[in-house]
Amino acid sequence: MAREFSMDRRAYLTTVGAAGASTAVAGCLGGNGGSDDVIVPGTNSGFAPFEFTQGGELVGFDIDLAEEAISRAGYEVGDWTDIDFKSLIPSLNEDNIDLIAAGMTITDKRQQQIAFTDPYYESNQSVLVSSERDFSPESESDLSGAIVGAQSGTTGEGEVERLVEEGVLDAENVRQYDNYTLAAQDLENGNVDAIVVDVPVAQNFADSRAVEVAFIIETGESFGFGMRQDDDRIQDINDALAEIEEDGTYDDLVTEWFE
Structure with missing residues (x-):
């Protein structure tokens, strides 16, 4: 059963198409509107269980954790912006x-372009194949x-590029995707x-599609x-993340979304 938080689920904006179009739409949102009391979050759905759409609603581990952290830090959660992954950093800096x-x-x-909060999750990369x-x-x-294949702008793509540089993969055999849902469909x-x-994310795909983790x-x-x-x-968000971990809320979210 989904864990209930005190705040209402915020509305979100979904944009589709090329990165340039996504950035153009995001530019109309105006960030926090000049208010330091509002933090407008952005994401790239299609990365379940971290962020994805379900029943027309943006959900996932990152969504709940970010909203909880923003709220506990004393800020209002602005409307979610859902854009291409590679457009997120430019949109933030704009x-x-x-x-x-x-x-x-x-x-x-x-880190040369943006600042990061304290880490909230650790991961490795999976090689996913058809079952x-x-x-x-x-x-x-x-x-x-x-x-x-891999999603453009991700560390998964970075690993594919490394394999090309090391001579394991041929550059012409590499495929790039706007999101991993499209990649998983192509794999199937x-x-x-x-x-x-x-x-x-690979484990989530393996639970719902005809794919499996090879290594x-x-x-x-x-x-x-x-x-x-x-x-x-950012310090207020870090303090909130620490509190969320200390009081057990983080473990509740992990249980909800990963177990």
Whole structure:
């Protein structure tokens, strides 16, 4: 049963199409409207169980955790913005949103552009394959000659690019997707041999689709909420995250969304 929070579920805005169109729509939202009391969160759905749509509603672990953290920190949760993953950082820095909650890995490259809260989740990458075909790689070398996909702008794509650089994959055999739902569909349809995706997301796909985890790439990633580098409210969010962990709410969310 879903855990009930005291605040109402906020409305969300879904945008589709190319990244440029998504950014243009987000630009009309006006960020927090100049109010420091409102934090407008942004995400990229299609990354269950972290963020996805269900019954026309934006739900998931990141959604509940971000709303709880914003509320406990003493701010109002603005309307959610749902845009392409690669548009999230530009949208944040253009003041169209105030916080990224999208299963985003903390990396040195991203830290040059935005600030991150304290880590709230750790993950590795999975190599996901069809459970209805004979392709069953057990290691990275077994991917040689295969067609492999990942979502654009993600650390999964970064692992695919590393395999190209190391000569395991051919560049012409790499496929990029706007979201992992499309990637999983292509995998089921036989258009790619494997996709590289975060472990909990891969497990969620394996529970609901004809796909399975072939093996794990140990990356030791940490997820954080993204905020602008000059946004002093990040400390309030960090304090709220610590409180959420200490009082057991975090464990409740993990049980709800991952178990």
